[in-house]
Amino acid sequence: MAxxxxxxSAVYLVLPEDLSQPDLRAHxxxxxxxxxxxxxxxxxxxxxxxxSVGAQHSKRTGPIVGLHNQEHKLNxxxxxxxxxxxxxxxxxxxx
Numbered sequence: 001m002a003x004x005x006x007x008x009s010a011v012y013l014v015l016p017e018d019l020s021q022p023d024l025r026a027h028x029x030x031x032x033x034x035x036x037x038x039x040x041x042x043x044x045x046x047x048x049x050x051x052s053v054g055a056q057h058s059k060r061t062g063p064i065v066g067l068h069n070q071e072h073k074l075n076x077x078x079x080x081x082x083x084x085x086x087x088x089x090x091x092x093x094x095x
Contacts (some may be wrong), residue, residue, distance in 0.1 A: 003066070004038070004047075005038050005039060005041075005042035005044050006042050008042070008044060009044075009045060009046060010044070010045070010046040010047065010048065011039060011044050011046070011047050011048070012047075012048045012072050013035055013047060013048070013050065013070075014033075014050045015031060015032060015066055015070050016031065016066060017039050017063060023055055023064075023068070024063060025063070025065070025066060028063065028066030028069070028070070029066065029069065032069060032070035032086060033061065033073065035073070035074070036070075036072065036073040036074055036076070036077055039074070039077055040077045040078070040080075041062070043079070043089045044080065045080070045081060045082050046080075046082075046083075047074060047080060047081070047082045047083070048069065048082075048083055048085065049071065049074055049084045050085055050086065050087065050090060051052075051067045051068075051070070051071055051076075051084045051085060052064050052067050052086055052087060052088075052090075053086050053087070053088045054067075054068075054086075055067040055068045055071055055084070055086055056068070056086075066082065068077045071084050093094070
Protein backbone atom coordinates (compact mmCIF):
# COMPACT_ATOMS: atom_id res chain seq x y z
CA MET A 1 0.00 0.00 0.00
CA ALA A 2 2.91 2.39 0.60
CA UNK A 3 3.54 2.41 -3.15
CA UNK A 4 0.00 3.76 -3.62
CA UNK A 5 0.76 6.59 -1.22
CA UNK A 6 4.16 7.47 -2.70
CA UNK A 7 4.58 11.11 -3.72
CA UNK A 8 1.13 12.21 -2.57
CA SER A 9 0.51 15.31 -0.50
CA ALA A 10 -2.73 14.16 1.12
CA VAL A 11 -4.83 11.05 1.66
CA TYR A 12 -8.55 10.66 2.44
CA LEU A 13 -9.13 7.50 4.48
CA VAL A 14 -12.27 5.46 4.89
CA LEU A 15 -12.13 2.32 7.01
CA PRO A 16 -14.13 -0.18 4.93
CA GLU A 17 -16.91 -2.10 6.63
CA ASP A 18 -16.60 -5.53 5.05
CA LEU A 19 -19.44 -7.56 6.53
CA SER A 20 -18.23 -10.66 4.69
CA GLN A 21 -15.28 -10.89 7.08
CA PRO A 22 -15.68 -13.58 9.75
CA ASP A 23 -14.18 -11.17 12.32
CA LEU A 24 -15.00 -7.59 11.37
CA ARG A 25 -13.06 -6.08 14.27
CA ALA A 26 -9.89 -8.03 13.42
CA HIS A 27 -10.27 -6.91 9.80
CA UNK A 28 -10.62 -3.28 10.91
CA UNK A 29 -7.44 -3.55 12.97
CA UNK A 30 -5.54 -5.11 10.08
CA UNK A 31 -6.63 -2.40 7.64
CA UNK A 32 -5.92 0.47 10.04
CA UNK A 33 -2.49 -1.00 10.86
CA UNK A 34 -1.77 -1.10 7.12
CA UNK A 35 -2.96 2.48 6.64
CA UNK A 36 -0.79 3.83 9.46
CA UNK A 37 2.28 1.90 8.33
CA UNK A 38 1.91 2.93 4.68
CA UNK A 39 1.34 6.59 5.54
CA UNK A 40 4.37 6.59 7.82
CA UNK A 41 6.58 4.83 5.27
CA UNK A 42 5.51 7.16 2.43
CA UNK A 43 5.85 10.26 4.66
CA UNK A 44 2.38 11.50 3.70
CA UNK A 45 2.07 14.95 5.28
CA UNK A 46 -1.74 15.29 5.44
CA UNK A 47 -4.61 12.88 6.09
CA UNK A 48 -8.35 13.43 6.29
CA UNK A 49 -9.81 10.46 8.15
CA UNK A 50 -13.52 9.70 8.00
CA UNK A 51 -14.44 8.65 11.52
CA SER A 52 -17.72 8.73 13.43
CA VAL A 53 -19.59 10.21 16.32
CA GLY A 54 -18.73 7.94 19.22
CA ALA A 55 -15.12 7.40 18.18
CA GLN A 56 -14.01 9.26 21.27
CA HIS A 57 -14.93 6.10 23.22
CA SER A 58 -12.50 3.17 23.38
CA LYS A 59 -15.06 0.44 24.08
CA ARG A 60 -18.71 -0.61 23.92
CA THR A 61 -19.49 1.08 20.60
CA GLY A 62 -19.30 -1.94 18.30
CA PRO A 63 -17.55 -1.31 14.99
CA ILE A 64 -16.96 2.34 15.94
CA VAL A 65 -14.18 1.08 18.23
CA GLY A 66 -12.28 0.35 15.01
CA LEU A 67 -12.53 4.02 14.10
CA HIS A 68 -11.38 5.03 17.58
CA ASN A 69 -8.35 2.78 17.17
CA GLN A 70 -7.62 4.09 13.67
CA GLU A 71 -7.67 7.66 14.99
CA HIS A 72 -5.21 6.65 17.72
CA LYS A 73 -2.88 4.90 15.24
CA LEU A 74 -2.86 7.89 12.89
CA ASN A 75 -2.22 10.27 15.79
CA UNK A 76 0.95 8.27 16.52
CA UNK A 77 2.44 8.76 13.03
CA UNK A 78 5.34 11.16 13.39
CA UNK A 79 4.99 14.41 11.45
CA UNK A 80 1.48 13.64 10.21
CA UNK A 81 -1.15 16.38 10.14
CA UNK A 82 -4.42 14.51 10.50
CA UNK A 83 -8.01 15.73 10.57
CA UNK A 84 -10.56 13.25 11.93
CA UNK A 85 -14.08 13.93 10.69
CA UNK A 86 -16.53 12.48 13.20
CA UNK A 87 -19.54 12.48 10.95
CA UNK A 88 -22.93 11.64 12.40
CA UNK A 89 -23.96 10.09 9.09
CA UNK A 90 -22.26 9.04 5.89
CA UNK A 91 -24.06 7.70 2.81
CA UNK A 92 -22.55 5.18 0.47
CA UNK A 93 -24.01 4.17 -2.85
CA UNK A 94 -23.56 0.61 -4.06
CA UNK A 95 -24.38 -0.31 -7.63
